[in-house]
Amino acid sequence: MAHLITTLGPKREDELGMILPHEHIFANFPTGDDAEAKAEDVVTAMLPEVNKAQAGGVTALVDATAVGGARRADILKAVSEAANFPIVVATGIFKEPWKANWVQTFGMDSLCNWMLDELSNQIDNTGVRAGWIKLSAADDGLTAVETTLLYAAACAGRATDATIGSHTVRGRVALDQLDIIEQSGYTPERFIWIHTQMEDDFDLHLEVARRGAWLEYDAIGEHRTDDEYLNWIQRLIAAGLTDRILLSHDRGWYDPLQPDGGVRKPYTYISEVFLPKLRAAGVDESTIRQLTHTNPFRAYAR
Template structure:
């Protein structure tokens, strides 16, 4: 039976409720060669983020998917410490962000070596932490895939095909998602194991429909930024019978070491407190709410 692979071990559906599929505990959006990049004291992160996680738990959140990967400050040791301090399971990614955040070692590595590295984290542990990666997080440039980003995506398709790990990609342009799906299909990897992260950023709704009908997951993950637009599109997808491919989240948190004291975190509670009541007011039933907030994220990330 598939399980969610988290910082607190493997979790079954019976152990979980609401899962937020796109959030951050710790992130650094500076490039990897910036002085102080991804540096912070673990206790400082716990002090800032534990209250936000406590608030999330109060509204029913039972697990969070961490989306900070290589290139944007992945710190699995910090995620693990926060997870243990709050008793909240966190799903950690392997994978690499887009250029110019791709580190030199990844530019130099072959496709085979990148796939081997991802497999080592998906099947073993990340950086000696004892934490197994649960999924693969990538990105693509707004103008299209670069040669390096394509190499990373092909490596991810190889690793994902062997482990059934889902690939999620921060991709703003729908036409670039089309190119990504074409590439992974050629690698023998199914589109239904691919998440289009930040789908809501694409203004052409026909591209949302196109990618969903090819099998990809659509992730509306800045809930709280544009409720009117998100509500309209979500209702259209439900009407089209595509609700079982839809993920909802905030893209919030987080401790940022580039800011004094880690910055001011944004709460993980808007979806529960504000947005779900709006869906209910539009006639969305409780079974569909459960599907969107519990069943779908579990099916997407479990393996």
């Protein structure tokens, strides 16, 4: 049986309700992994945000910070335990030029083995197992290092059934990534196109979804109007692709370089504002449950 691998252990589908598939609890993108913070400070700052999400029906969240964005599994675990709220943690590496230097010297096999170890055992002696693999692609196409990382992710994915999610802003690049995944003997069904909303050409959303991959509209409340998101979602539903859609905010988070972690953005726009709009547009409750519970569970569970 598939489980969501979380900071609070493996969770079955029937143990969870609404799941947010792309948020951040703790991250620092400009300077990456050198950022320092105390777990207790992050818990103090982020517990109210997690509690507000829980009050809106959210039962779990996928944290999308990889190595290169100041991933701290120990901090995510501390927030989880304080809120009794499961968080899915990523292995993998976020984008250039913030990648750790060691990535350049590792080959495909070593990168695959590193991901496999985090997916099968634990991250940095925290007792937290990674749930999925987070990567990125440069805007105009994969760099050499990103290509090696994608082959490594497909290698680790094949062995563990882990999902690969990639920060990818162009549909053409997402299609190239699917080619590599298929060449590696893995499947587009275990690939999430993170930030699909950045691509203006909706035909490319359709093409990626028809190849079996997940589309992730993960800036709900920002970047596009609610009506644009509604229109895309309704067209995907009409095309029989409801089971390929993920919805999230890409919000949060405690930034260790800002005083007191900076200004937090709540994880509540979908439950408080966007879902009522979906209902008002005629989307039925079973479809809403699929979009907010079944789909994110299936996308990440293994």
